[in-house]
Amino acid sequence: MNRGDKLAVRCRYVLLVAFICGSGFIMSLLCRSADIIVFTTAPTTAWDLQQHYPNNIDERFTIQTNGCNIPLLRPLDESIKKFFEYPYPLKPKPCRDSSRALLIHSDNRISINMSNLHYYNITDANKLFCCYRAFYRPLYVTDITSFFIDNRVEYGECYYFTESILVNDEFAKVNCFYNETTKVYENFYLSALKKDFLYHDGRGEITHNKRLYNVLIIGIDAVSRLNFYRKMPKTVSFLKDNGGVDLVGFNKVGDNTFPNVIPVLLGIPDTELNHTCVPYEGITFDNCPFIWEQFKRAGYYTALAEDSSLLGTFNYFRPGFSRTPTDYYIHTFIQEAEIYSGYNLDFNCFLCMNDKYFYKVLLDYIEGLTVTLENHKLFGFFWEVTMSHDYLNYPVVMDDSYLKFFEKLQASNYLSETIVFLMSDHGMRWGNIRFTKQGRLEERLPLMFILPPLSFREKYSNAYNNLKLNSKRLTTPFDIHETLLDLINLKNITNDAITTRTSKYYANKRGISLFLPIPTNRTCKMAGIDDHWCTCHKGTLLSNVSSEAFQVSTQLVRHLNMLLKDHPECAKLALAEIMEISEMEVGEPDDSETGWREFMVMVRTTPGDGVFEATLRVQEHDWSLAGSASRLNLYGDQSRCVHNYQLKLYCYCIYR
Ligand SMILES: *[C@@H]1O[C@H](CO)[C@@H](O)[C@H](O)[C@H]1NC(C)=O
Ligand SMILES: *[C@@H]1O[C@H](CO)[C@@H](O)[C@H](O)[C@H]1NC(C)=O
Ligand SMILES: *[C@@H]1O[C@H](CO)[C@@H](O)[C@H](O)[C@H]1NC(C)=O
Ligand SMILES: *[C@@H]1O[C@H](CO)[C@@H](O)[C@H](O)[C@H]1NC(C)=O
Numbered sequence: 063m064n065r066g067d068k069l070a071v072r073c074r075y076v077l078l079v080a081f082i083c084g085s086g087f088i089m090s091l092l093c094r095s096a097d098i099i100v101f102t103t104a105p106t107t108a109w110d111l112q113q114h115y116p117n118n119i120d121e122r123f124t125i126q127t128n129g130c131n132i133p134l135l136r137p138l139d140e141s142i143k144k145f146f147e148y149p150y151p152l153k154p155k156p157c158r159d160s161s162r163a164l165l166i167h168s169d170n171r172i173s174i175n176m177s178n179l180h181y182y183n184i185t186d187a188n189k190l191f192c193c194y195r196a197f198y199r200p201l202y203v204t205d206i207t208s209f210f211i212d213n214r215v216e217y218g219e220c221y222y223f224t225e226s227i228l229v230n231d232e233f234a235k236v237n238c239f240y241n242e243t244t245k246v247y248e249n250f251y252l253s254a255l256k257k258d259f260l261y262h263d264g265r266g267e268i269t270h271n272k273r274l275y276n277v278l279i280i281g282i283d284a285v286s287r288l289n290f291y292r293k294m295p296k297t298v299s300f301l302k303d304n305g306g307v308d309l310v311g312f313n314k315v316g317d318n319t320f321p322n323v324i325p326v327l328l329g330i331p332d333t334e335l336n337h338t339c340v341p342y343e344g345i346t347f348d349n350c351p352f353i354w355e356q357f358k359r360a361g362y363y364t365a366l367a368e369d370s371s372l373l374g375t376f377n378y379f380r381p382g383f384s385r386t387p388t389d390y391y392i393h394t395f396i397q398e399a400e401i402y403s404g405y406n407l408d409f410n411c412f413l414c415m416n417d418k419y420f421y422k423v424l425l426d427y428i429e430g431l432t433v434t435l436e437n438h439k440l441f442g443f444f445w446e447v448t449m450s451h452d453y454l455n456y457p458v459v460m461d462d463s464y465l466k467f468f469e470k471l472q473a474s475n476y477l478s479e480t481i482v483f484l485m486s487d488h489g490m491r492w493g494n495i496r497f498t499k500q501g502r503l504e505e506r507l508p509l510m511f512i513l514p515p516l517s518f519r520e521k522y523s524n525a526y527n528n529l530k531l532n533s534k535r536l537t538t539p540f541d542i543h544e545t546l547l548d549l550i551n552l553k554n555i556t557n558d559a560i561t562t563r564t565s566k567y568y569a570n571k572r573g574i575s576l577f578l579p580i581p582t583n584r585t586c587k588m589a590g591i592d593d594h595w596c597t598c599h600k601g602t603l604l605s606n607v608s609s610e611a612f613q614v615s616t617q618l619v620r621h622l623n624m625l626l627k628d629h630p631e632c633a634k635l636a637l638a639e640i641m642e643i644s645e646m647e648v649g650e651p652d653d654s655e656t657g658w659r660e661f662m663v664m665v666r667t668t669p670g671d672g673v674f675e676a677t678l679r680v681q682e683h684d685w686s687l688a689g690s691a692s693r694l695n696l697y698g699d700q701s702r703c704v705h706n707y708q709l710k711l712y713c714y715c716i717y718r
């Protein structure tokens with residue numbers, strides 16, 4: 063296939079995957095082939111969970127403060143246990159067998175494994191040759207209005223080799239041919255090479271502040287705190303044994319990845335991006351003041367790396383970046399690797415790059431950066447999607463890799479100069495677990511572990527003690543942003559500085575650094591969490607046939623139809639069934655908000671049988687939605703006619 067054909071395939075592929083994934087909702091069983099289902103029996107991790115979760119009957123809350131009580135959740139509670147037992151624990155299909163690979167990549171060299179020629183039917187080694195090509199994201203763009211501006215790529219010339227070749231490029235692709243024309247092998251190689259340190263204004267090397275810490279934000283998509291305990295217990299143990307702090311009251315602030323990551327990186331809700339740097343939808347994020355810019359000014363190398371390009375935080379139904387946002391940016395690499403060497407497509411994601419899981423490609427890259435930049439400072443935002451996005455049970459596959467990764471960083475002493483944030487954006491957002499109360503809460507309580515090194519814990523002991531205190535308080539992605547800012551200005555968190563700052567009033571700030579004590583009277587409202595996502599609120603079940611139930615459900619359907627009103631290609635939705643309704647007991651209303659009531663409702667609509675969950679508020683006949691409406695079941699290809707990630711949740715296309 064020539065490049066043109068490949069591009070055509072890619073575009074079709076982008077559309078296909080784009081429409082099936084929504085912001086996490088996928089074609090139900092259509093993409094799955096039966097052979098990838100591997101059953102195992104009961105989870106193997108129960109012993110560890112017991113250890114971390116003794117049956118303490120006195121403990122009735124996850125967190126219990128004046129402003130917020132979150133009920134106690136058990137990792138293997140009866141209501142959700144079945145999702146982790148036969149037949150649920152699916153395992154991903156393995157990648158191609160790496161011991162049969164034609165090429166070996168080690169020590170900056172790619173070489174042919176002569177013992178493996180027979181797997182490729184190569185009888186005459188003299189007729190085998192390989193072509194090594196570097197590729198990159200060109201600096202300059204011709205069409206800056208293109209939605210696919212971030213996907214631009216250029217390949218360098220072909221360097222032929224018959225035994226081995228030195229790797230001198232960040233991104234490389236190698237093809238091997240037999241008997242002149244038969245392509246027998248193709249693979250991609252990512253290297254964390256040293257780059258010159260450049261300020262954005264072109265000034266050269268600076269002397270960084272040696273006392274600053276490296277900051278690694280390592281994301282694992284769609285993993286609730288408890289799913290992390292259930293599925294990655296070895297990593298949990300490592301973090302706990304090394305002074306890691308587990309924020310048990312870490313509450314998400316938006317539905318999917320983007321609205322939970324923007325607060326971390328920019329300190330604002332995604333809905334405010336239009337005042338700041340994205341005046342209208344569909345333009346790139348180049349003008350946004352991401353926190354990595356501040357780390358850059360402080361002398362850090364910066365990195366932004368995700369293990370999927372199609373589902374990339376800034377690329378999924380969004381145009382990404384036109385300029386290169388960080389010193390290290392691998393979107394281009396992952397994109398090419400997905401298109402040409404993507405293997406094992408499972409729902410939304412290619413799990414493998416040929417013979418390696420994509421999550422491992424990312425993890426090895428992070429490790430590579432820590433070695434390459436060992437004498438410099440690094441701020442990195444890394445995000446894994448492929449293995450954890452679609453299945454509750456797949457993260458178990460990553461446990462050993464993450465443990466080894468942390469052990470290596472510890473052995474090289476890198477961890478002693480580094481603060482790690484191991485986090486997620488939300489728990490599983492759809493599927494049967496979401497029809498349980500625990501599933502609803504877990505969706506809103508993602509994993510958030512912070513691992514500061516010993517020197518930090520000693521030197522900034524007040525800050526560290528506050529961090530530990532805050533592990534049992536209501537916290538959000540906005541707080542992570544403030545915490546990161548403090549890591550750029552360590553003067554602000556000396557023991558004296560913490561004492562001074564604690565004495566000043568900050569209880570009402572939306573984001574509060576986790577190095578200061580989070581006020582115990584903090585409510586979701588004070589923390590910037592919309593009621594729909596708030597896990598502090600208690601509900602009382604109402605009858606499905608009450609007049610409230612009917613009113614609230616009707617209002618929700620009306621709201622959905624209003625969102626769809628400019629899209630005649632979407633069917634008008636009608637209420638089919640009221641599945642659950644609760645009246646929420648919402649904290650102390652302040653003066654401006656008297657006489658309102660709030661309900662959380664779950665309904666099924668027709669056509670399409672979409673199941674929606676939303677929180678509605680009514681004040682003197684005025685209805686409004688708190689947060690957005692969640693979709694709890696898969697929309698599959700029902701919404702293929704709309705290309706807005708939000709409307710995809712709600713639209714049922716008339717012409718199908
Ligand atoms: C080379 O191939 C042999 C035979 O399959 C395999 O055992 C060996 O692990 C391969 N070498 C490397 C470095 O992968
Ligand atoms: C090698 O040859 C066998 C028999 O002709 C064929 O079945 C197999 O697909 C070939 N393998 C490759 C990698 O081309
Ligand atoms: C090599 O290619 C030539 C012509 O394309 C063909 O005749 C010959 O059989 C091939 N040899 C092998 C070993 O595949
Ligand atoms: C930004 O978007 C919000 C809704 O998402 C809207 O209410 C607000 O008016 C917009 N602001 C600007 C400046 O466009």
Ligand SMILES: *[C@@H]1O[C@H](CO)[C@@H](O)[C@H](O)[C@H]1NC(C)=O
Nearest residue numbers: 547548551552553554559563
């Ligand atoms: C932190 O330090 C910076 C630089 O020294 C200063 O501008 C900023 O106001 C400080 N922030 C707080 C909250 O003390």
Ligand SMILES: *[C@@H]1O[C@H](CO)[C@@H](O)[C@H](O)[C@H]1NC(C)=O
Nearest residue numbers: 567569570581582583584588
């Ligand atoms: C919360 O507590 C702080 C002191 O920690 C106090 O100043 C503030 O008034 C309280 N806010 C509310 C809403 O109760």
Ligand SMILES: *[C@@H]1O[C@H](CO)[C@@H](O)[C@H](O)[C@H]1NC(C)=O
Nearest residue numbers: 603604605606639640641642
């Ligand atoms: C409401 O309806 C759903 C589904 O029809 C049912 O499972 C549930 O038990 C009902 N709840 C009440 C409180 O009647």
